Amino acid sequence: MKFNSDEIASVIQKEIETFESKMDVREVGTVLEVSDGIARVYGLSGVMSGEMVQFPSGVIGLAFNLEENSVGVIILGDYLTISEGDEVKSLGKLLSVPVGDGVIGRVLDPLGNPLDGRGPVESTEQRPVEVIAAGVAERQPVHEPLQTGLKCVDAMTPIGRGQRELIIGDRKTGKTAVAIDAILNQKDTGVKCFYVAIGQKDSSVALVIEALRKYGAMDYTTVIVSGASTPAPLQYIAPYSGTAMAEHFMFNGQHALIVYDDLSKQAVAYRQLSLLMRRPPGREAFPGDVFYCHSRLLERSSKLSKELGGGSLTALPIIETLEGEVSAYIPTNVISITDGQIYLQPDLFFSGIRPAMNAGISVSRVGGAAQIKAMKKVAGGLRLDLASFRELEAFAQLGTDLDPATQARLDRGYRMVELLKQSQYAPLSVYDQIMSIYAATRGFMDDIPVKSVRDFEAKYLQFMRDRKNDIITKLKDTNDLTAEVEAGIRAGLDEFKKGYKPVA
Amino acid sequence: MAEQTQHQTALDGDEQQVGALYAKALLGAAGGKTDEIVSQLEAVVTECLDRFPALEQAFGSPNIAQEEKEAMLDRIFGGKLDRLLLNFIKVLCRRGRAESLRAVQVTASMLRDEQLGRLHVQVTSALVLDDAQRSAIRAQLKTAFGKDAVLEESTDAALLGGIVLRIGDKVYDGSVLGKMQQLRQSVLSGVQRSMRSNFDALISS
Numbered sequence: 001m002k003f004n005s006d007e008i009a010s011v012i013q014k015e016i017e018t019f020e021s022k023m024d025v026r027e028v029g030t031v032l033e034v035s036d037g038i039a040r041v042y043g044l045s046g047v048m049s050g051e052m053v054q055f056p057s058g059v060i061g062l063a064f065n066l067e068e069n070s071v072g073v074i075i076l077g078d079y080l081t082i083s084e085g086d087e088v089k090s091l092g093k094l095l096s097v098p099v100g101d102g103v104i105g106r107v108l109d110p111l112g113n114p115l116d117g118r119g120p121v122e123s124t125e126q127r128p129v130e131v132i133a134a135g136v137a138e139r140q141p142v143h144e145p146l147q148t149g150l151k152c153v154d155a156m157t158p159i160g161r162g163q164r165e166l167i168i169g170d171r172k173t174g175k176t177a178v179a180i181d182a183i184l185n186q187k188d189t190g191v192k193c194f195y196v197a198i199g200q201k202d203s204s205v206a207l208v209i210e211a212l213r214k215y216g217a218m219d220y221t222t223v224i225v226s227g228a229s230t231p232a233p234l235q236y237i238a239p240y241s242g243t244a245m246a247e248h249f250m251f252n253g254q255h256a257l258i259v260y261d262d263l264s265k266q267a268v269a270y271r272q273l274s275l276l277m278r279r280p281p282g283r284e285a286f287p288g289d290v291f292y293c294h295s296r297l298l299e300r301s302s303k304l305s306k307e308l309g310g311g312s313l314t315a316l317p318i319i320e321t322l323e324g325e326v327s328a329y330i331p332t333n334v335i336s337i338t339d340g341q342i343y344l345q346p347d348l349f350f351s352g353i354r355p356a357m358n359a360g361i362s363v364s365r366v367g368g369a370a371q372i373k374a375m376k377k378v379a380g381g382l383r384l385d386l387a388s389f390r391e392l393e394a395f396a397q398l399g400t401d402l403d404p405a406t407q408a409r410l411d412r413g414y415r416m417v418e419l420l421k422q423s424q425y426a427p428l429s430v431y432d433q434i435m436s437i438y439a440a441t442r443g444f445m446d447d448i449p450v451k452s453v454r455d456f457e458a459k460y461l462q463f464m465r466d467r468k469n470d471i472i473t474k475l476k477d478t479n480d481l482t483a484e485v486e487a488g489i490r491a492g493l494d495e496f497k498k499g500y501k502p503v504a
Numbered sequence: 505m506a507e508q509t510q511h512q513t514a515l516d517g518d519e520q521q522v523g524a525l526y527a528k529a530l531l532g533a534a535g536g537k538t539d540e541i542v543s544q545l546e547a548v549v550t551e552c553l554d555r556f557p558a559l560e561q562a563f564g565s566p567n568i569a570q571e572e573k574e575a576m577l578d579r580i581f582g583g584k585l586d587r588l589l590l591n592f593i594k595v596l597c598r599r600g601r602a603e604s605l606r607a608v609q610v611t612a613s614m615l616r617d618e619q620l621g622r623l624h625v626q627v628t629s630a631l632v633l634d635d636a637q638r639s640a641i642r643a644q645l646k647t648a649f650g651k652d653a654v655l656e657e658s659t660d661a662a663l664l665g666g667i668v669l670r671i672g673d674k675v676y677d678g679s680v681l682g683k684m685q686q687l688r689q690s691v692l693s694g695v696q697r698s699m700r701s702n703f704d705a706l707i708s709s
Contacts, residue, residue: 001707002707003706003707003708004706004707004708005704007705007706008695008706011694011695011698011706012691012694012695013695014691015691015694015695016687016691019686019690019691020689021686021687022686023676023677023678023682024675024676024677024678024682024686025674025675025676025677026671026675026677027673027674027675028673028674029673042675043673045672045673046673069520089675120696120700122700325675477568
C-alpha cells in the first residue's frame with residue numbers, strides 16, 4: 001500500500017485555498033496548582049460549569065468547581081504534562097463523544113478514542129456527555145420484555161426494555177456473568193449493547209471482550225473502558241459517555257442495553273475528585289451529591305413515547321457490596337433509584353447454584369408487564385413457591401419426619417432449584433425457558449432424580465426442537481400458552497419421558 | 505512563568521475581600537487627591553515593602569506594640585507621604601490588617617482605573633512597536649471598548665508577526681503563529697476527512 005502523494009497534495013491545496021483566518025479570541029486562565037487528576041486555575045472568569053477547557057499539551061479538562069477566585073478543573077487525560085503557570089483556554093463547548101453505528105463493535109475510552117487499534121471511530125455525529133434525562137411527557141410505561149436468557153431472571157425478576165435493574169452482590173458472585181449473558185442473548189434482536197467497565201482490572205476487561213468476541217456479541221456491542229489505572233476523572237465520566245452513545249440509538253427509535261460495571265467504583269472515583277476539590281465530605285466521606293450523580297445517570301434510561309419513536313435504553317448497573325452489606329451508603333442509594341435488583345449471594349454461589357440469585361429479596365418493580373403471556377402463566381407463582389421451599393428446606397434439615405404432601409413439595413423444590421441452574425455463556429431463548437419451567441412446575445420432573453434434572457432438560461429441549469417444532473412455532477406466533485400449545489407440550493413431554501433414561 | 509506575575513491579585517480570598525473594602529474607603533476619603541494617594545501607595549509597596557520584606561513583617565508582627573509601629577511609620581514616611589495615607593496605614597496596623605496592604609494597593613489602582621475608564625491591555629508583539637502602531641492600537645481599542653487603553657508591552661519573537669492582546673482573561677490572538685496553527689489544524693482535519701470519505705483515491709497500488 002502506498003499513498004498517492006498527488007492526491008494528498010491536492011487535498012492540502014484545497015484546504016489552504018478555502019482557509020479563512022479568523023481572529024482567535026479565547027478566554028484564558030493560569031494553572032495555579034495541579035494534583036491527582038485536578039487543577040486549580042486562576043482566571044477563566046467567564047467559564048461555565050461543565051465547560052471544556054484545554055491545556056497547552058492538548059489535554060482536555062472540565063470546569064468542575066467555580067469558586068470566588070479560582071476554577072477547579074478535572075483533567076481528562078495525563079495530568080503529568082501540565083505544570084504550574086500553564087495557560088488554560090476555555091473551548092466554549094460541552095464534552096461530547098462520537099455516536100452512531102461507527103462506535104458499534106469498538107473498544108473505546110470514555111472520550112470516544114479507540115483503544116482496540118482499529119483506526120479512528122468513523123462517525124460524523126457527536127452527542128454531549130451530560131444531558132438531562134427525558135421528561136414525563138416523553139416517556140411511556142415499560143411493556144416490552146428484554147430477555148436476558150437466564151431462566152431465573154426472566155421467570156422471576158423479568159426485565160423490560162427501558163427498565164433499570166440493579167445487579168448487586170459481593171465480589172466473585174457472578175455479577176458480571178449475569179450481565180454478559182444478558183448481552184449475549186441480545187444477538188439477532190437488534191438491541192445494541194454497551195458495556196462500561198469502570199475501575200476494573202484491565203485483565204478482567206480483556207476477558208470480557210474475549211468472551212464477547214468468541215460468542216459473536218462484538219458485532220452489536222461497544223465496550224467503554226476506564227480501567228483501574230486511568231485517572232479518577234475519566235472513571236467518573238465513563239458511565240455518562242457510555243450512556244450518551246447508547247441514548248443516540250434510543251432517540252432514533254432503536255433499543256439499547258447498557259451495563260455499568262460497576263457503579264461503586266465510579267462513586268469512589270467521584271469521592272476522590274470531590275475530596276481533592278475540597279467539597280465537604282458526608283457519610284462514608286462521599287460528597288453530598290453522590291446520590292444525584294447516580295440518579296441523573298440512571299434516569300437517562302427510559303422507554304420513549306410512540307411520538308418519539310418508542311426507542312428504549314435498558315440499564316443494568318452493577319454494585320459490589322462488602323460482606324453482603326446492602327445497607328451501606330452507595331448500595332441503598334442505587335437500590336432506591338433502580339426499578340428492582342438481582343441479589344447474588346455468595347453461599348448460594350459456592351453451593352453450586354449459579355446464577356446465585358436469591359429469589360426472596362430479588363425483585364423487579366416492573367414485574368409481569370415485562371413478560372410475554374406464556375411466561376407469565378408458567379412462572380406466575382414461581383418466586384413465592386421457591387421462597388416457601390427455602391423455608392421448608394430449613395425446617396426439614398432438623399431431621400423430623402415429614403408427611404407425604406410436604407415431602408412432595410420439598411422434592412419439587414429441589415428439582416426447581418436444580419432446573420434454575422444455568423451454565424455461563426449459554427443463554428436460553430424464552431420459548432425454551434417456558435417449556436423447561438412448564439415441565440418442572442407441572443410435575444413432569446418429579447420422578448426424575450435431582451442429579452439428572454439438567455440432563456433431562458437438555459435432552460427434552462432437543463427432542464422438542466427436533467420432533468415438535470410445530471408446537472414451538474405456534475408458541476412463537478401467539479406468545480401465549482393457549483390450550484392447544486399446552487396440550488402439545490404435554491404430549492411432547494409424555495412421549496419424551498417414555499424414551500428417557502436418567503443418568504446413573 | 506512571566507505570565508503569572510501579571511496577576512497581581514492576592515489569591516487568598518479573605519485578604520482580597522478585606523483589601524477591596526479598605527481600598528474603597530481609602531478612595532472615598534481621598535477626595536480630590538485620589539491620583540496622588542494611589543501613586544504614593546504604589547510607591548510604598550514597590551519601593552519599601554518589595555525591597556525590605558522585614559519592614560512588612562514588622563508591620564504585621566504582633567510582637568511589636570502599636571505605639572512603636574506608629575512611631576516607626578512616622579519616622580520612615582513622615583513628611584514624605586500624604587497625611588491621609590499615613591493615617592490609613594496606621595489604621596491598617598491598628599486593626600491588624602497590615603498584611604493586606606498589597607491587596608489594598610492592587611484593588612485601589614484597579615478601582616481608580618475603573619473610575620477613569622482606563623483599560624489595561626497587555627500587548628505582545630514580535631518586534632518592538634513604534635509610536636504610530638501604538639496610537640493605532642489605542643485608537644482601535646477606543647472604538648471597540650470605549651475606554652482609554654494603557655498598553656503594557658512585551659515582545660516574543662516566536663509570534664513571527666502580528667500582535668496578541670490580552671485584556672483581563674480574554675486573549676485576542678492576531679499573530680502569525682496563531683494563524684499558522686489554525687491553518688495546520690484545518691489542513692490536518694481536511695486530510696483526515698478526505699481519507700475517511702474516499703480512502704481509495706489517496707492510495708496508489
